[in-house]
Amino acid sequence: MKAAQWDPAQKKVVVNEVPIPTPGRGQFLVKLASASLCHSDLMSMAMPHEKPVTIGHEGAGYIQKIDAAAEGKGFRVGDAIGFTYIVDFCNECEGCAVHSNHCLVKKSRVQGFDEPGLLAEYATVDAHSCILLPEQLPAETASPMFCAGITAFHCVDSCELKLGQWLIIIGCGGLGQLACQYAKAMGFKVIGIDINDDILDTVKSQGADAVFNSRTNKNYVEEAKAVMDRGPNKGADAVAVFSAADAAYRSAPPLVKLGGIIMVVGLPATGVTFDALDIARGTYRVKGDSTGIPSRMKKAIDFTAKHNIRPEVEIYKSLDAVNEMVERMKKGEISKRQLVQFT
Numbered sequence: 001m002k003a004a005q006w007d008p009a010q011k012k013v014v015v016n017e018v019p020i021p022t023p024g025r026g027q028f029l030v031k032l033a034s035a036s037l038c039h040s041d042l043m044s045m046a047m048p049h050e051k052p053v054t055i056g057h058e059g060a061g062y063i064q065k066i067d068a069a070a071e072g073k074g075f076r077v078g079d080a081i082g083f084t085y086i087v088d089f090c091n092e093c094e095g096c097a098v099h100s101n102h103c104l105v106k107k108s109r110v111q112g113f114d115e116p117g118l119l120a121e122y123a124t125v126d127a128h129s130c131i132l133l134p135e136q137l138p139a140e141t142a143s144p145m146f147c148a149g150i151t152a153f154h155c156v157d158s159c160e161l162k163l164g165q166w167l168i169i170i171g172c173g174g175l176g177q178l179a180c181q182y183a184k185a186m187g188f189k190v191i192g193i194d195i196n197d198d199i200l201d202t203v204k205s206q207g208a209d210a211v212f213n214s215r216t217n218k219n220y221v222e223e224a225k226a227v228m229d230r231g232p233n234k235g236a237d238a239v240a241v242f243s244a245a246d247a248a249y250r251s252a253p254p255l256v257k258l259g260g261i262i263m264v265v266g267l268p269a270t271g272v273t274f275d276a277l278d279i280a281r282g283t284y285r286v287k288g289d290s291t292g293i294p295s296r297m298k299k300a301i302d303f304t305a306k307h308n309i310r311p312e313v314e315i316y317k318s319l320d321a322v323n324e325m326v327e328r329m330k331k332g333e334i335s336k337r338q339l340v341q342f343t
Contacts, residue, residue, distance in 0.1 A: 003120035004322035004340075005052035006045045013323035016052060021116065021124045024088075028125055029065035030081065033139035035118040036313075036339035037325050038147050039173075039244065040267065044113045045326070055322075056119030057085035057112040058339075060133065060142035070127035080133040082146045082301070083125045084291055085111040085118070091128045091294065100129065100293055118143075119322055121342060131297045136305040144174065144311040144337040145304060147291055152178035152242075153300040154289040155265050156186065159238035163187040166228050168236040168255050170194075171243025171266055172203045172211075174337040178311055179240060180206050185307040191224050191236065193251070194243075199335045202312060214251060221254050233257050244268050256284045264288035312336040317343065 001020045004013050023029045036058040044055055060082045063075060075081070086100035086108050095102035101110065109115035116123065133139055152175050159167060167183050169176045172194040183190045184207040192203035195215040204211050210227045212220035225234045235257030241248050244266040252262045253274070262284050264272060274286055303309075314336050316325065325338045 001121040002319050003054040003116070004056065004319045005054050006049065007052045008049040013055065013326050014052065015319045015322070018054070018120070020122045023065055023067045023070075023124045025067055026069045026127050027067050027087075028063045028070060028075065028081070028127055028130065030059070030061040030083075030123050030125055031064050032059050032061040032118060032121060032123060032342050033080070034061070034141055034143040034339050034341050035059040035120070036143040036148075036337050037119070037322070037329060039329065041112060042326070042329065043267070044117075047113070053112075054116040054118075054120050055112045056117035057110065058143045058147040059083065059118035059123060060139040060146060061123075061342075062139060064122070066127075073127050075127065075130065075132070080139040081130045082133055082137075082139075082142055082297075083130040084294055084297070085147060086129060087111060087115055087124070087126050089126065089129075091126075096293065098293075099290070119319060119340060129294050131294070131301055134301065134305040136308065137301065140341055141310075141313060141315075141339070143339050144313065145301065148175050148311060148337060149178055149304060149309075150297055150300040151175060151265065151289070151291050153182050153303060154292050154296060155179060155240055155263050156182045156188075157299075158287060158289045159240065159261055159263055161186070161188050161237055164189065165237040166191065166230075168193060168224065168239045169203070169208075170239060170241045170248045170251060170255075171245070172199050173242065173335065174311060175265065176242040177203055177206060178309065179242065180208050181307075181309045182303070184208075185303070185309065189228075191227065193220065193224070196335065202335060221251070224255060230257060235260060237261070238263060240265055242266050246270070249273075253278065253284060258283060259285070261285050261287055265290075314338045316340050
């Protein structure tokens with residue numbers, strides 16, 4: 001089969017012929033229908049690798065083979081499925097109840113990092129990481145939902161908001177755009193903040209109540225608070241930071257109301273820092289969320305299908321395009337999710 005692999009010697013993505021994998025105990029062999037590029041894939045490429053590694057951790061496709069230990073779990077050959085990007089976890093221990101990557105029984109691995117990724121024609125996945133796709137989410141375009149989509153849903157859902165309350169989204173790229181759609185479908189008011197006017201136009205078209213360019217508008221904090229018109233306790237009920245920029249995290253505390261929530265989503269290379277005194281005295285609370293655990297997927301996918309939520313995507317028809325996709329992402333030229341659609 002063909003696979004898009006980061007070649008550490010050439011410092012670029014190349015398409016190589018590799019063996020089709022064999023499903024291990026409790027796994028499916030999946031023929032990928034779509035696989036998409038995520039910003040965190042750049043983190044994988046920055047890691048030390050001795051040999052080429054297949055990248056990508058967002059995928060959807062069709063079951064080709066079922067290991068005997070995975071039979072009788074409600075799946076059949078030919079089913080359209082989505083799945084999380086962790087393999088070899090027990091899904092039963094205390095660690096797995098927090099996140100599949102915290103398994104205390106097995107040495108779980110992350111596709112595209114320490115396990116071959118999903119930008120390939122076939123992949124193996126753990127049966128308990130899978131979910132049947134509803135008709136409203138065809139596998140040919142569903143791949144972004146299985147990192148970006150469920151992450152955005154969980155993050156908005158975990159902000160503890162009530163109808164009519166305010167959510168500020170900092171970083172309105174692919175995840176931020178999905179978060180805006182989810183927030184509006186949940187009945188929240190949304191302000192989008194980014195440094196790209198084209199991206200802000202997209203979020204505005206998706207229903208954001210207001211948008212601000214934090215690079216060109218030096219008064220965006222005051223203007224955002226004026227839009228919310230909250231009285232003495234000015235600020236949003238929650239601020240979700242989807243950007244990985246340090247400046248994005250520095251901008252969050254001035255935008256959140258007293259006692260509000262700052263949601264950590266974007267992953268800066270050097271981590272994040274908040275004022276300990278502010279946290280200790282409840283000026284704001286800091287939370288985080290991600291793709292979570294398999295048992296949380298159904299709520300996210302059902303909500304997505306019910307409200308017809310879709311990512312903005314650029315579709316490529318060949319793995320040969322992946323290196324171009326990566327280079328465009330590195331240069332900050334993309335405003336949508338990029339996916340490869342397999343024929």
